[in-house]
Amino acid sequence: MKNDSKERSPEKKKQGVSRRAFLRGAGMTTAGTVALASGMLSFKPAEPAPAKTALMGPGETEVSLTVNGQQRTLWIEPRTTLADALREHLHLTGTKVVCDRGSCSACTVWVDGTPVNSCMTLAVDVDGREVTTVEGLAKDGELHPVQEAFIEHDASMCGFCTPGMVMSCAGLLERNPNPSLDDVKLATSGNLCRCGTYPKVFDATLAAAKKMK
Amino acid sequence: MANPNKKKIVLPVAPDTEAHGPVKHLYSKKVKLPYGVPGHNLTEMEREVSIDEPPALPINEKLNVLGKRTKRVDAIYKVTGAAKYTADIQLPGMLFGKFLRSPHPHAIIKSLDVSAARRYPGVRAVHVLLMEPGGSVERDSGHDAPAETYNMDQLPRLRYVGQPIAAVAAESQYIANEAVKLIKVEYETKPFVLELDKARKKGAPIVFEEVIEDGGNEGDVGVKAADEQKGNLRGPTTGSFLGGPRGDVEKGFAEADFVLEKEYRTQVQTHCCLETHGVVADWQPDLLTVYASTQNTAGVRDDLAELFGLPKSKVRVITEYMGGGFGSKFGAGHFGVMATMLSKKAGRPVKLMLDREEEHLSAGNRPNSHQMLKMGFRNDGKITAIDLTSYGTAGVGLGAGVGRVAQDMYECPNFRTAQYDVFTHAGPGAAFRAPGNVQGVFALEQMIDEAAERLGMDPVKYRDLIDKHEVRKIQRMKGAEAFGWKYKKPGSDPGPIKRGFGMAQGHWTRFINLNSSATVRINKDGSVAIMSSVQDIGTGTKTILAQVVAEELGLMAEDITVKIGDTLYPDGPGSGGSVTAGSITPAVRNAAYKAKMELLGQVAGAWDVELSDLDMKNGEVFSKTDSSKKMSFGEATKKMRTNQVMATASRPDDYGGFEIGNGIGYGRLGSVQFAEVLVDTETGFIKVERVVAAHSCGRPLNPLQVESQINGGVIMGIGYALYEDRILDLNTGYQVNANLEQYKLPYSKEIPQIETVLIEHYGAFSSTDASGIGEPANIPTAGAIANAVYNAIGVRLYELPLTPQKVLAALGVS
Ligand code: FES
């Protein structure tokens, strides 16, 4: 498995199929879709990726996107994920990479307002689009109510899952200002927290929803 | 040379009694400290302590900051993404490392050629390990012209899939990942054994032909001197630091009215820290700086200093934030040594973080167990004998014992245990949140429930009869009350979905690490800082330290700057064995007290009053006799003669001494948990609906964080009980679920309602009287769930995890 044919890319070698190639076909994936019961990943594509007619790569290609309200232009290899573009190229390390394959949602950011797993999204596919990361959630020095509530309710322990949790929970409140406990559970159902902050994440999100009213 | 994979200071299981006696003091004083449980049996205990000790703290109710629900001081950095973890460190000129790992569970490397990897554009260094597993010791240092090829006599035998062989450092992670595949290796594969039962059999492939000298202390009980290694079997260990066998087990069984004898099995569990193991190493001629995701900065520094022949003063290890360890992150590790080696060779910083798959394969796990438990009972409930034999495998590691609960939780005059480690061709085990005891409770607590049923007694009442632990008695009472405990006849629900109630309990020794020091610095501008190498692994250490100092200085927690996780500061304890709170908080309080006295002395001079007349509270410094003499803390510090006052203190001996040697304190940290489950007898699915967790951790310093810790322990226990299982492919030795989607973990939908019951318990042990909670919170959960499942369906399950398949098999449904 590990030392097979040389002509394949490292990604192909590791998983038998090319994940990145698959990504491109699947477009973006919505965060929070890992079902424990089935162990299956379900992919819910967001908007279809903008059609790129020209062949890209293997060299660097230009991508411009809005990150936390700022216009950014990057020269990156086409295989670069959005997570890597944010972390390695823009030094926005708040977004965490934990599984690098869509099973933990630690890397959740918003693309045009929708939470996505940035490790499962190619940076070239968000060309021209608007990305919000955990660093951009606070507005004018004011924390987002979900961030406030996370602090108040002790919803972060080691904190490594926290940026993803915050983005999933804040994303929920953007689309549903009046969530039930089950709604919160559903919105965070793809977010892994090994420290076990879940009960406090639920409390915090429900409290934030109340406050936002 | 030390083995860098050896986890250090996990548990002070071998107290160093000879080396240090109790510390003597020139002057001592008597202090009266709160003792017992408020609302139950609170009294005072007089202790003779050093004259330098601060005054006794009253119970929490009478304090301003300690014992209050206090916001985590670094939460703001976590929720905004500003917190920088090792994985986030980016240094100028930093290279990226990648390991080549063994694809075979057992093989000899016939030849190895790194030349193509070395030539690959962007590669800056290549390093090959020339020592046995884990012993990634610098052997080809000084090779000015490093070898391109290696012959088989130089290279270690490969004993598990994922064993590190070599690594490269390159300009990008992509390049490193590609280059490492260009290392040409010719393997000669050998027969291997993965299963616990098979490895014990005659004729099984032998994992280590040679006797392993390394004690290995990853687990808890079950490691024995090297001379007791036969085949793949090591041991048995027949006792622990709490003593050896006692009484006469055969006589005990003869005196029993009935004897229960059962076998229990538990699985291998992997830690799944969200931040993988790894470091960024920056080798400079005058200082080696290593950013490490570790539970023990000082331990990593010690390992690297020793392995690279550096003075400790020239190694700096930093852990500002770390994304979870749960016992697995001690010592420099093969990655720490490798990154340092690559940085030294390349002359540039090297980041080497394991990927998720490597994390599962090589970064530790909770060993499995096969336990044969036999207990004798009298009809009045008394336990007459306990006999426990266990086998477990930590792969190529050691420490697969099942702990001390059978030895120590219930009164029984006759006790015997034999705990064996079994070597297999799998990744090494590591300490994992209450090593041993979690496995042990799964067996013991099920058998106690079986006995209760035999005796026609309620499981809670039966434990009241046989368990002499005072605090646990209160936990049972309060927990049962919160849970609304009522005994229900097993399997009595009509219909396919059955509800069950169960409980279990555990205990954990009070470990203290005396090598726990801190500095408190008060600056002229009124700012205050705490400095120690102790790290916050997500438990909230930073916050409780801030609270301790704030309480002493009459400030608020947010007024205190906490600079920890850096070995430039005084050495703090490693965070394992639930030692941190009990070890470092007294040191911090004592340092704060010293600094406070120094400051007050200077203020007393300026005001021309007696030092004993001054105190601090609510942000003010004031005279106790003259109400006109009062100023804010910030004004008072302006009176200081120097720019700062600073004091350093270390953890003193427990007030009243230790139970065993240095570091094992009197009293056990008890815990009792109650679980309510639903079992679908048609699908076999188990759902945990509700857990009530009753705990104590001495003086709770921050109940808000204690709750979080308990939630975490319970949730991890649910994963262990129902979902988690490392599955190895028996044909290849490869872990088939070395990821986070097939290695099943509890996510939001699996989280029950959790209620915590916190019992304040004063033992008059130190100037803070605090203890840890991380491990106790994880111990009873799986046992409680197993008992609840039995209560629901009326059939007992003896093997973890409790999967639908096993439920259906037990019910005879196919
Ligand atoms: S889902 Fe992206 S890192 Fe796990």
Ligand code: FES
């Ligand atoms: S807080 Fe540590 S993983 Fe969630």
